[in-house]
Amino acid sequence: MSATPTLVARAGTFFHRYANPGRFLKLGARLQPWLTWPALLFTLAGLGWGLFFSPADWQQGDSVRIMYVHVPAAMLASAGYAGLAVCAVLSLVWRHPLADLAAVEIGPVGACITALCLATGSLWGKPMWGTWWVWDARLTSVLVLFFLYLGHIALIRAFDDPQRGYRAAAILALAGAVDLPIIKFSVQWWNTLHQPDSITLTGAPTMSSSMLWPLALSTLGFSLGFAAIVLARTRAAVMESRIRSLLSSPRRRGSNAAGDAA
Amino acid sequence: MTHLPYILASYGLAAVIALTLSVGAAVRLKKARTRLAALERPTDRTTGATPSL
Secondary structure, three states, rough: OOOOOOHHHHHHHHHHHOOOOHHHHHHHHHHHHHHHHHHHHHHHHHHHHHHHHOOOOOOOOOHHHHHHHHHHHHHHHHHHHHHHHHHHHHHHHHHHHHHHHHHHHHHHHHHHHHHHHHHHHHHHHHHHHOOOOOHHHHHHHHHHHHHHHHHHHHHOOOOOHHHHHHHHHHHHHHHOOHHHHHHHHHHHOOOOOOOOOOOOOOOOOOOOHHHHHHHHHHHHHHHHHHHHHHHHHHHHHHHHHOOOHHHHHHHHHHHHHHHHHH | OOOOHHHHHHHHHHHHHHHHHHHHHHHHHHHHHHHHHHOOOOOOOOOOOOOOO
């Protein structure tokens, strides 16, 4: 047997360093303001710029301003689910306790941001397409993502034994990740009413810089805000877990019984 | 046709969701921190009661 640790084992050691609740809480407390305040600043700057100072589109008119909310929400809906899938791998492969807690907290935030993406898409679709909804490949695959989030939230809380809920939800998160490339490439694979991506990793953006900058700012702000909210919720979940274990410890139960007897 | 109601509804919805999630997280974190601090406070060994100030 080789004495050299495998990549999987080394990765496991790295991730387990932050399985210690005390270490995670210390790191989280230090990180929280660096996520929260820039998130607020960039979101307000991006949305303010988009709403008041960016130009109207020659075709869409002022409705283009909905894009500064819709596009970051759409990106985060997929990114949040990718985060769930990463937590699922960490949970199933390394049994990382914080990955399970983080998955519980990512689910509702991801579901809310996906609902925002769907709602703002409809609010843009009504004046532009003349309808609130079409069963287009992009819209339908995002709706499926929303249901996957809801399924994850329900499944993780469906068992009396939380560990069983974590396992089942992790498997759902991994299986559901197949929807992410479908969302991404739906506008290329099918003939959709939804327009193709204006920003890609390989090509130059097909958007004026006067619209690109506020969009970039609001996307950065939304992303930091998502991370800040998930971190705050995960920190609270770790503390609540510690509270539960303290309350159920035999020493505390004994001292409570002594207090009651006195 | 004005698009203003659609734009305002989009931004309003974003604000409501952001506020609900962030205030909810902040309140939950504060409550958990206070409760944990109270539980981890050293207790009186003879009675198990929290020492009064």
